[in-house]
Amino acid sequence: MLQQKIEALKASFQQSLTEARLAEGAKKAEALAQLKSAFLGKNGGFTELMKSMKDVPAAEKPAAGKLLNTVKQELEAALKAEEEAFAAAKRAEALAKDKIDITLPAKKPALGSLHPLTLVREKILQAFLGLGFEVYDGPEIETEYHSFEALNIPADHPARDMQDTFYMADGIVLRPHTSPAQIRAMQQKGVPIRILCPGRVFRADDDATHSPMFHQIEGLAVEKNLSLADLKGILEVFAKTVFTPDTKVRFRPSFFPFTEPSVEVDVSCSMCGGKGCRLCKGTGWIEILGAGIVNRHVLENCGVDPDQYRGFAFGLGVERITMIKYGLPDMRLLFENDVRFLEQFR
Helix, strand or coil, X not given: CHHHHHHHHHHHHXXXXXXXXXXXXXXXXXXXXXXXXXXXXXXXXXXXHHHHHHHCCHHHHHHHHHHHHHHHHHHHHHHHHHHHHHHHHHXXXXXXXXXXXXXXXXXXXXXXXXXXXHHHHHHHHHHHHCCCCEECCCCCEEEHHHHCHHHCCCCCCHHHHHCCCEEEECCEEECCCCHHHHHHHHHHHCCCEEEEEEEEEECCCCECCECCEEEEEEEEEEECCCCHHHHHHHHHHHHHHHCCCCCCEEEEEEEXXXXXXXXXXXXXXXXXXXXXXXXXXXXXEEEEEEEEEECHHHHHHCCCCCCCCEEEEEEEEHHHHHHHHHCCCCHHHHCCCCHHHHHHHC
């Protein structure tokens, strides 16, 4: 009786195993799992077969138990072999799918590039370094004295209202311009001097053409007998280097408390060549920076005799020059880190 049940179980197992072999993919995995549960699980066919041992005579139980163990090992071995074959087939399929054809051209890795602000900053520095200037760096957290008083901007001066300054504590500010570095340089190095002061500056301002943090480069030259003509000559070299060789420069009268006389500096539009376009708003000229002859009070504050030395100073925003050079409509593009935008400067 037990032998008949064993033969029936083995036959049913072989039939189910054959059906599972014919399945593919996820269906085969499911069929093998069901097969294992149906025959070798807690409530499976073999477990039911074990329950029939109670009806076997005591003298025959050792032989019956041995037979059942052999049958279980056969079923487990057959199922394991099929599972391993299925796993091997899946690995082979995955490897075939991921196979690399080494004869195909290799994919070039994506290369980064300098940020447009960095490109323009280096171009500006190159223009002035070739004219005998050196780079001088100052702190970003400054005193009000170096940021204003030493630059001829006392506390009650109207020009103080023009600066949207971040005040950190009494007498301490985030520098609103890099001019304090010029004061420190004259106090530390003395004159004659030719320096560039690049760096980040901070103002409480934010829109399409302004940012709370932006970059300036200010220049200072103090020597004997310098004039506006020297300033214009140097700025013409700068403009032709950064924009185009045909770029022209013009001065317009202006006011800054740290220079006298003061000028606004325009360049001919590099997009239309001065004929008038949307970039220059039809005027043919674009304002790029402010400049002038260093106010004698500023020289005196730095221990320089204004009767012996004269100097000129200029200051420009790197973001503004970048926007003009590349025709950008919104400064915020330079800070959003959009790879699609930055890739254009590779």
